[in-house]
Structures are given as C-alpha cells and as structure tokens.
Amino acid sequence: MVGEKGTNPVARVVIHSVLILGALTMLLPFFWMITTSFKTYADSVQIPPVWFPAKPDFSWYPRIFEQVPFGRFYFNTIWVTVGRTVPQVFLCAMAAYGFARLRFPGRTAIFIGVLAILMVPSQVLLIPQYFEMVRFGWVDTYKALIVPGIFSAYGTFLLRQFFLTLPKELEEAAVIDGCHYWTIFWRILLPLTVPALAALTFFVVLWSWNDFMWPMVVTNDESMRVLSVGINSLQGVYTSQQPLLMAGAVMATIPLLVFFLVLQRFVIKGISFSGIKG
Secondary structure (H helix, E strand, O other): OOOOOOHHHHHHHHHHHHHHHHHHHHHHHHHHHHHHOOOOOOHHOOOOOOOOOOOOOOOOHHHHHHHHHHHHHHHHHHHHHHHHHHHHHHHHHHHHHHHHHHHOOHHHHHHHHHHHHHOOOOOHHHHHHHHHHHHHHHOHHHHHHHHHHHOOOHHHHHHHHHHOEEEEEEHHHHHOEEEEHHHHHHHHHHHHHHHHHHHHHHHHHHHHHHHOOOHHHHHHOHHHHHHHHHHHHOOOOOHHHOHHHHHHHHHHHHHHHHHHHHHHHHHHHHHHOOOOOO
16 A cells, blocks of 8 residues: 555655645745845845845844834734633633533533534624624723633634543542542643643634734724734835835744744644544
C-alpha cells in the first residue's frame, strides 16, 4: 500500500513535494510582508516588484508610533484578548462538562441548539448586537469589545468532545469517595483537559487578536481602537504607504507567532483528541 512505510518511494516524494510547495506558498505572503516593511516607498511601488530592498529602511517601525497611537492599539488588543479568552475558556469548560457528563432533561435539545448557533453567520448578529450595545451605553467601551466575545458555541463543542474521551471510571471512583460534581470537574477532569484547553485558548486568542469587524463597529474613538482597526486606518483613500502598513502588520503578527510556538504541542494534541468520538 502507498501509505505503508518503506513502500512506493515515488509516491512519498510526490506527496512531500506537494506539501513543501504548499508550505512555501503559505509562507510567501509573510516573506513579502517582512521585506516590504524594510523597503523605501519608491521600492514598494516599483513595477516590476522589488523582492529584496537594495538599501533597507528601518525608519518605518518608529514612524508608525508617530503617526498613530500604536502603543495604545497594542494595549487595547491585549486587554480585549485576555478579557475574552479567560472567561470564555472557563465558561466553555463548564458547559462542555455539563453536556458530556451530566444527565438532565432536555440535554440533547439544548446541545442541538448550541450547535445550531454555529450555523448562524456572525454578520447576521452584528446589527442586533450593536443596538444592544447602544441601549446599554457601551459603545466606545471595553465592555462592548469584550462581553459579546466571551460566549462560544464552538468552544463548548470542542471541549465536550474531549470530555467524552475521558474514562468514566474516574468519576465513579470520585463519587464513591464522596466528591461533588464541582470537585469532580475542577480537581479531577479539568486538569486532564489541558491539551484541549490549550487548543481552545489558542483559537480564542487568534480570533480576538485578529477581530476586525466588531471592534470597527462599536468603537469611534481612536483611543479605543485595536490593532486590526488601527492598522487599517493607516490606509489612505487614494494612496497608502505600504511599508508603514507592513511594519504595523509585522509587529501585530509577532505575538501570535510566539504564542503559537509555545502552545504548538498542546494545540495539535488537543485538536486530535477532541475528534476521537462523540
């Protein structure tokens, strides 16, 4: 068989070549982003394009802090990301434990309703959520940026799948020892879900860090903007300084790359285990 180790080397070479080509194709935009951030303005608009700047220009990085409050954008993004991630992971873990381990009337119907939320495009909820923020007086506040993002049907589904892989004998032994549901969840099952929690944490951080549409809708004050909206504001109506935009994009991307490298092992393990059954 082709999939067996040591057989059909030609097929393996072809497969690895295709995978390497795909990886290079995905890395190409990042390479272009980094090199453009060191180009002069003349090099950035030159046709045919200049891949490697003859004389690197490092002035775009400090210049972006002069044109916009980039440090404030960074602080807002970090605050919103942490404010969404911590409560969302905790709430999803509790909801997933209930759907996976507890028996109560209407459990299946409620879980189907949670799954149905995944089928609703976020754009459909944009206008109703905005009117709610206006009614609450939360426009241009951190509450508007954080609160609607702490609930996740996808996170509940992901963690539920992982909880289903844990042996029931752990709970049975804990019940015999007199443990309550909260003790079983907090001290026994939750520590075993670290890979799934890490995977969900990474996804929430990724979505929150790159969120553009919702922050753009609920913020008007420049001091409340996040990185995605702030970098977008650097674009002109007719022309844009591409090196300045790419410098901002590089600085916005670095934390995500570091975060992924730290959690890479747990993310892959959590995704693989969460799809075993259920």
